[in-house]
Amino acid sequence: MVIGLVIHASHRAVFEDAARTLAGVTLEWVVYEHEDVVRRLVAGLLARQHVDGLLLGPVPYAKCRDLLPPDLLVAILRSAGLDLSLALFKALARGWRPTPVSIDTYDARTVDEVVQALELDPKQISCLPYDPEQSVAEIVAFHHSALTRTGAEYVISLRTAVAAQLQGSTRVLGGLPGPATLRAQLHELALRVQSKQASALRFAAGVFLVGKAGPQLDLDRARVGLMNLLLNTPEFGDAWIENRGRRGVVVFAHQALFEQATSGWVSLPALGQAQETLGIRVVAGFGVGASARSCLHLAERAATRAEQEETPGAYLIEDSGVIIGPMGPAGSAVAFTYREHGVELEQLAGEVGLSAATLSRLAAIERTLEGRAISPSDLASQLGITDPSGRRLIRKLSDSGLVEVEGSTQLHRKGRPARLYRLRIGTAIEAR
Template sequence: MVIGLVIHATHRAVFEDAARTLAGVNLEWVVYEHEDEIRVRVENLLARQRIDGLLLGPVPYAKCRHLLPADLPVTILRSAGLDLSLALFKAAARGWGPTPVSIDTYDAQTVDEVVRALELDPTQVSSLPYDPEQSVAQIVAFHREALARTGAGYVISLRTAVAAQLDRETRVLGGLPGPATLRAQLHELALRAQSRRASALRFAAGVFLVGRAGPGLDLDRARVGLMNLLLNTPEFGDAWIENRGRRGVVVFAHQALFEAATSGWVSLPALGQAQETLGVRVAAGFGVGASARSCVHLAERAADRAEQEETPSAYLVEDGGLIIGPMGPAGAAVAFTYREHGVELERLAGEVGLSAATLSRLAAIERAQMGRAVSPSDLASQLGITDPSGRRLIRKLGDSGLVEVEGSTQVHRKGRPARLYRLRIGAAIERPAGDA
């Protein structure tokens, strides 16, 4: 499991201390000196490394939230009352009076609770809660006004840029969460990421039913056509597909595969493909349960419900009672499939020496990566082949100019770094024949 941490350079030591008790997790550090570096550094992390979770403060989150995948577990660091109390006691240990004081970034409720618990005069505590729209200059101006108005002897700030500007004007204490707070939040994130991974690996089933139509419909032919369509759909490349009844096809896979094929249980493009290429209406149902039998039972229930819709639809039914649907055919299908791009794929497959089906799946993986680099091991895992086969495939793609080296990453503490590659199959498929 890989967790990313976005931190200021001055805070690394305390984060390393907090992470000492975390086992089975590799940490990817994104360390910045200035806030304007955050977006680029996080973007680089996401491009070179697949991460299972991200821990960062409210400022880094505001700077890069638009870059983060919607399904990525994220923990935004929040300083607790204990951290503010420790900062106030630290001031007392240095001989500073606890009040008047000017504080930024802490939640107003946290400040109020600490003030009441320590029996401080609330009129002597100036507090500016965090607001992503506030600039460093505005926070500095708030503290200067509070210092002039109340005669505060010091400032407690969670913003390193604010502390740097005020350091020559007044005494400044950092309010960074201590190792205990950081450790608790880091462990909570690791547990969430682990739970999400375990959920993705749950066994699931999908049932696809050819809709009942007039006497002219050849159900056997329609079912065979539906099976061939699913077999040639890259999203289902790692699934087990077989017939189920006269008009049905059953698909067995991990829950994560179905989530990817439906864009997070939103849409199922295969429904539209079936209607367009086969001329039949298809209903689909997905089931997630404790056993293969219960998964199929739930998937059949979901498919029966989908058949009641007026348009091609799909439903999900889980053993815990969750029902999601209807999912329609709207949504982008995989850009490069054998059925849709036979001429281009066959031409390129012949040049490279791979099957068109393999090249189609590679194109789907490239699209899913959204520009991010991939290691040979990760590519092998997504294709369901061995690591040595993955390395041989990378070499074959490299000989044809379909991948380019994109740096390396230390996946494990021991051993050599893994080289990363960026797939270039989509551009090659669109390239006219004969172009270099």
């Protein structure tokens, strides 16, 4: 599990302290001095490393939110009432009166709860809740106004840039969440990632049905053609595919494989391929359940529902009752397929000791990476196999010269670094 942390340089020690109790997690640190570089640094992280989750404050999130993949789990740091209470007591320990005070970024509700719990005068507290549209200059101007208007003796600010500008003109306390709050939010994000990964490893089934038209012989031929199409589709390289007669073609695999093939249950390019290459109308249903039998039952229900649509499509039904669909044939399947590179790929697969379908799928993944390196665990995730299987596969590819080492995933001194590898399958095929 890899979690990215986007933090200001001055906060790293606090985050390191909070992360000490987090086991089984590799942390990727994105450390910035100025907010303007956050977007570039986060883009660099996403380009070089797969991350399962990202923890960052509201300001960094506003700077890079459009860069974040839709399937990436994101946690936005929120300071709790405990952190504000500690800041107020810290002021008291320094001999300052707790109020009047000017506060930024905290939610108004959090401030109200603390004021009520500590029996403070709300009229003595100026609060500016976080707004991504507000500039540092506007926040500084708010505090200067509060200092004049209410006679506030100091400022509590969560913004490093704001605190830097106020230093020298007034007393400032940072309101960064303490280790307890940070630790809780880190653990919560890790549990969300773990839950998502466990869900992706659940077993699932897919049922592909040929439209009922023409004599029985034509249907039999259509089902055989459909089965061959799925067998030669890189996305289904590691799936179990079986011809089930009148029930069509059945595919068994981990849920993660189907999620990848459907772009997160959005579209199913194989339906369009069946129409274009075989001239047949195909619908599909997917089922996710506690057993192979329940998966198949749910997939058949989903396929039956898809048959009721006017155009080819697919549905997903989970045992929790969730129904997703219809998924259309929008998009295109991976162009780098076994059929297009038959002889060369078969020869190379035989030399490496892999099936042609698996090697074709690896070549397809290489194309999607566009020259970027990948770790064994990330490759395993994309293939829908276990991490040990991913490492064994990398060793086999390395022995055949189909990957090369390209750096490490962990630059921080803590934790064991994992190597990155660049796939070279396309180059090997073109050289033949």
